[in-house]
Amino acid sequence: MIEFINVEKTYGNQVKALQEINLTIEQGEFVAIIGLSGAGKSTLLRCINRMHDITGGQLIVDDVEVSSLKGREIREFRKRIGMIFQSFNLVTRTTVLKNVLVSLVPELPFWRRLTGIFSKEDKIKALSALDQVGILDKAYIRVSQLSGGQQQRVALARTLAQNPDIILADEPIASLDPVTSKQVMDDFKRINEEMNISVIINIHHVEVALEYADRIIGIRDGKVVFDGKSEEVTDEILDNIYKGQMEKKTMIEDKEE
DSSP, X not given: OEEEEEEEEEXXXXXXXXEEEXXXXXXXXXXXXXXXXXXXXXXXXXXXXXXXXXXXXXXXXXXXXXXXXXXHHHHHHHTTEEEEETTOOOOTTSBHXXXXXXXXXXXXXXXXXXXXXXOHHHHHHHHHHHHHTTOGGGTTXXXXXXXXXXXXXXXXXXXXXXXXXXXXXXXXXXXXXXXXXXXXXXXXXXXXXXXXXXEEEEOSOHHHHHXXXXXEEEEETXXXXXXXXXXXXXXXXXXXXXXXXXXXXXXXXXXXX
């Protein structure tokens, strides 16, 4: 369970990225965070795994106050939380399998992670993760030879190999075409349902968020202005989240597609 209690985040330039955040996310939920660029979506997501430190309130994950963790405790805590980025964060000059294996030994120096010095058990775990996202046949191909959608699936497999309780995804389909986006979102949904892994996704595509997520959190100017089931979202709610720019935003997305 993830619990935000009066959480605030203020950056060094005195910009308040998050204000009075009070949320409880139960294990196994599929949550989409929506809002305009700069609203605080990414900051909210990245506070959960201590990529950003909060400056006020409490953030508790399974009875652990995240801000109290130090050194090795933070590294151990992050093993339970998979993080997927828009840019994939893969080493394109090496194989798919080696990219997945990297997640299993975060304590090792970077150069050793790329040498292939891994146990048989680790390799089986990595191959199983690739099988779960449907790209086992790509295990020994260089990442640079894959499409954007396939690379995002490698990033997802790398996260699954950690055996996480929570997956955080920061704009995972922003650079993908509609067909590939659907494949990646189908993977997220299946993993959420079959493995009871909490999925929290920061996403600009409102229609995709409503289709896949069970719960929508709307962020505006660093504050939660909506928190409810996907089916409860109305045009009026979206208009409030997007400051009346929803129609314009939809037109831009349609043009881009």
